[in-house]
Amino acid sequence: MSDSTFTEIQGFLTSIEQDSINGVLTSYAAYHEIAVIFDPEKTNHGILIEYFKSVQISSPKIVYSKLWVVPVCYEANYAPDLPNLSDQLGMSTDEIIHKHSQQEYKVHFLGFLPGFMYLGGLDEALHIPRKNKPQLTPQGSVAIGGAQTGIYPQESPGGWHVIGNCPLKFFDPLEDPPCLFQPGDHVKFNPVSYQEYKVMALEIKLDVFDYGQIVRNG
Amino acid sequence: MGKCHIIHPGFFSSLQDLGRMGYQKFGIPQSGAMDQRSAILANLLVHNHTYAPVLEATQIGPKIYFQEQAMIAITGADMTPSIDGTRISMNQRHVIKPGQTLSYGRLKSGYRCYIGIHGLSCDTVLGSCSQYPGITTKSRLQKGDELSFETWSFPHSGTSKVRFKHEAVNSLTVFPGSELDLFEQLEIDDLLSSELLIRENDRMGYQIEPPKALRTIPSILTVPVVPGTIQLTPSGRLMALMRDAQVTGGYPRIFQLSEASINQLAQMRTGEQVRLKLQKLHL
Numbered sequence: 001m002s003d004s005t006f007t008e009i010q011g012f013l014t015s016i017e018q019d020s021i022n023g024v025l026t027s028y029a030a031y032h033e034i035a036v037i038f039d040p041e042k043t044n045h046g047i048l049i050e051y052f053k054s055v056q057i058s059s060p061k062i063v064y065s066k067l068w069v070v071p072v073c074y075e076a077n078y079a080p081d082l083p084n085l086s087d088q089l090g091m092s093t094d095e096i097i098h099k100h101s102q103q104e105y106k107v108h109f110l111g112f113l114p115g116f117m118y119l120g121g122l123d124e125a126l127h128i129p130r131k132n133k134p135q136l137t138p139q140g141s142v143a144i145g146g147a148q149t150g151i152y153p154q155e156s157p158g159g160w161h162v163i164g165n166c167p168l169k170f171f172d173p174l175e176d177p178p179c180l181f182q183p184g185d186h187v188k189f190n191p192v193s194y195q196e197y198k199v200m201a202l203e204i205k206l207d208v209f210d211y212g213q214i215v216r217n218g
Numbered sequence: 219m220g221k222c223h224i225i226h227p228g229f230f231s232s233l234q235d236l237g238r239m240g241y242q243k244f245g246i247p248q249s250g251a252m253d254q255r256s257a258i259l260a261n262l263l264v265h266n267h268t269y270a271p272v273l274e275a276t277q278i279g280p281k282i283y284f285q286e287q288a289m290i291a292i293t294g295a296d297m298t299p300s301i302d303g304t305r306i307s308m309n310q311r312h313v314i315k316p317g318q319t320l321s322y323g324r325l326k327s328g329y330r331c332y333i334g335i336h337g338l339s340c341d342t343v344l345g346s347c348s349q350y351p352g353i354t355t356k357s358r359l360q361k362g363d364e365l366s367f368e369t370w371s372f373p374h375s376g377t378s379k380v381r382f383k384h385e386a387v388n389s390l391t392v393f394p395g396s397e398l399d400l401f402e403q404l405e406i407d408d409l410l411s412s413e414l415l416i417r418e419n420d421r422m423g424y425q426i427e428p429p430k431a432l433r434t435i436p437s438i439l440t441v442p443v444v445p446g447t448i449q450l451t452p453s454g455r456l457m458a459l460m461r462d463a464q465v466t467g468g469y470p471r472i473f474q475l476s477e478a479s480i481n482q483l484a485q486m487r488t489g490e491q492v493r494l495k496l497q498k499l500h501l
Contacts, residue, residue: 033441035465
């Protein structure tokens with residue numbers, strides 16, 4: 001997806017929010033489409049279509065320039081599908097890890113699961129069809145499916161290939177906003193050892209982890 | 219505050235209101251009562267707001283012990299409810315006395331039943347009581363759960379009753395989905411003239427099987443979806459998304475159920491047959 005589409009989508013969402021149109025309950029986006037949910041007792045398709053035609057697309061409110069350097073442990077315990085992926089792609093596991101962790105990915109939107117990021121920018125060499133049968137995928141799993149990569153915020157059935165695990169707690173329904181990452185942010189995966197992962201996981205569990213250390217404002 | 223205890227949750231029961239609005243942008247589903255018409259009715263019968271929480275039971279109802287006096291009403295599927303073994307009628311308010319137990323028997327009609335309790339109060343997360351994995355502490359009602367409500371201190375329930383029969387329907391109204399035009403007209407005509415079979419279903423969605431699997435399935439980018447969106451999955455089956463559906467999806471959106479049809483579908487179960495009636499939107 002192009003950057004201009006992303007900017008236009010975010011600008012459109014910002015306009016809808018700022019114009020606070022009577023009857024509109026909420027709006028949200030995917031790559032190239034926006035959903036607008038409205039109360040049919042307060043407005044209707046006709047009124048909204050007229051509005052959409054006339055809308056002045058604002059400059060997006062969301063222009064976060066945050067870069068999150070997200071720790072990922074790619075070691076065997078957390079990467080059940082890495083050997084298989086290495087066979088299928090004809091690439092060493094180190095090469096896969098290198099290609100996966102050198103890229104900066106853009107957060108396009110959140111969907112699939114609460115807090116699940118749709119990231120753009122996966123190296124084409126890592127594109128691979130999803131598994132035939134979805135499997136139970138643990139919380140924090142960093143995985144590849146099709147032309148996409150992402151982190152599972154919670155345990156869930158999923159068809160993506162798991163190549164690592166991220167210890168961060170980035171989704172919490174009791175926080176405002178509930179997700180650390182927002183559309184427009186960038187994410188880079190930072191390979192950490194099993195020992196480093198364990199230390200971070202403990203700090204996160206005890207609520208003493210400094211999230212400042214993983215954010216760079218570009 | 220009065221209290222009641224879940225002795226047995228039934229097959230699958232959860233607390234639901236009209237759902238969570240405004241958090242879809244974080245990937246959080248709308249949730250809410252599957253059959254919102256019945257949920258609203260249950261609340262109105264017991265003098266609650268329409269958006270108050272209710273208990274939603276699926277297929278087999280729960281067994282609930284009331285420690286204090288409560289006013290309740292049961293709507294939706296008829297699961298032959300009784301208080302201390304005495305059958306009670308649907309769609310009517312009842313006073314349940316301290317020490318009495320609400321229980322259920324055989325499922326006679328529909329699939330999901332709603333229990334409205336006067337003054338039922340539950341914790342809200344992101345503006346809603348609706349239970350959902352990863353959002354609320356518990357994702358469903360469990361044995362031993364305790365619920366609080368305003369004690370009903372008047373002796374009589376009155377005779378308030380609504381004539382509201384859960385009518386079995388065999389046709390659901392759908393509007394054209396965003397990708398409908400990408401399908402072959404002949405296949406769509408075929409689909410609309412066939413009896414479709416309801417397969418596996420839960421709060422996320424209903425799998426619906428046409429007699430002949432559709433052959434041509436366009437592939438699309440991930441797009442927004444809403445409750446009531448009907449997707450065509452790679453197996454050639456339809457997937458009607460329901461209240462707990464995810465907010466985006468990667469399968470083509472062939473139809474969109476009307477709001478009333480979502481409520482009707484929520485009362486149908488595996489093995490039943492259904493037809494789709496396409497209604498054009500006049501914009």
